[in-house]
Amino acid sequence: MQSPLFTYGEQQTQERYAVQNPQLLRVTLKGNDDVLARKGAMVAYQGLVDFDGEYQSASSRRSQERTGEGLDLMRCSGQGTVYLANLAQHIHLVDVDSGGLTVDSSYVLALDPDLRTEVLAVDSEYGISGSGRYQLNISGPGKVALMTSGQPLMLRVTPDSYVNVDSDAIVAWSTGLRVQMQAPTTSTSVRTRRGNTGEGWELSFLGQGFVLVQPSEVMPPQNAQIGEGVRGQFGADGRNRGNSWS
Known part of the structure; x- marks a missing residue:
């Protein structure tokens, strides 16, 4: 058999990720180096x-139920090669150090088991779509694989140059940054998007670090159920209206 498809063969590499x-994403397992990955x-x-559901402590389950933020993972172990993907999203590897990375858990594809995770509150009294009120802090050392809808933009934040990002487009940022959620508006209600521009809630980042932004203002339909009407189009929780994947 002959086909141009054979140009898409396996990468030959000694790297774990x-x-x-x-x-x-390709992950190589050598028997004593499990990887945690998004279920499915x-x-x-x-x-x-072997693929097993990853244990969640009672406190982790309660935190996820209360905040809506957390990781639903499986543990991949053994000897071999595992290929991971989610809705054809773009994948990016990040080396996380003790300084930490703050991320929406919806954008995490895989990570080293030794990384530490905890839920943090964003500076806002409102629960906003996209970034939400809570985020996941991941600290290292270790690697994490993030996903974006399209090729992302990495912005540097310095004391002399702060960055504002649409709360629906933010993916991750350096944990050490100071974050403020704001809604500059010409309306009498801060819950109303600015005039007829379609713009609304923003995250303002100050300090020293980086901010990762994706070229999309919609979440991937993580909970989409194909062929079931509105739930199939927009995901089980209805948050994915206007999503190009539906």
Whole structure:
């Protein structure tokens, strides 16, 4: 058999994590180096690999129920190669240090088991779409694979140059940054988007670090149920209206 498809063969690399292509992550397991991945993210594997649900402590479950923020993971173990993907989103590897990375858990594809995670509150009295009121803090050392809808933009924040980001487009930022949620508006109600511009809530970042932004203001339909009307179009919680994946 002959086909141009054979140009999409496996990456030959000794790295534990490798981006097979912009939308597919390859993870090599050697028997004593498990990886945690989003449940259902495995698209293929080779070798002797086991997949088990990752244990969540009672406090973690309560925190996730209360805040809506947390990771629903499976543990991949054994010897072989695992390929992970989610809705053809673009994948990016990040080395996380003790300084930490703050991220919306919806954008986490995989991470090292030794990384520490905790839920943090964003500076706002409102629960806002996109970034929400709570975020996940991940601290290292270790690697995490993030997902974005399209190729992202990485912005540097310095004491002399702060950054404002649409709360629906933010993916992650350096944990050490100071964050304020605001809604500059020409309306009498701060809950109303500014005039007829379609713009509204923003996150303002100050300090020293980085901010990762995606070229999309909608969340991926993580909970989409195909072929079931509105729930299938917009996801189980209805947050994905206008999403190009539906």
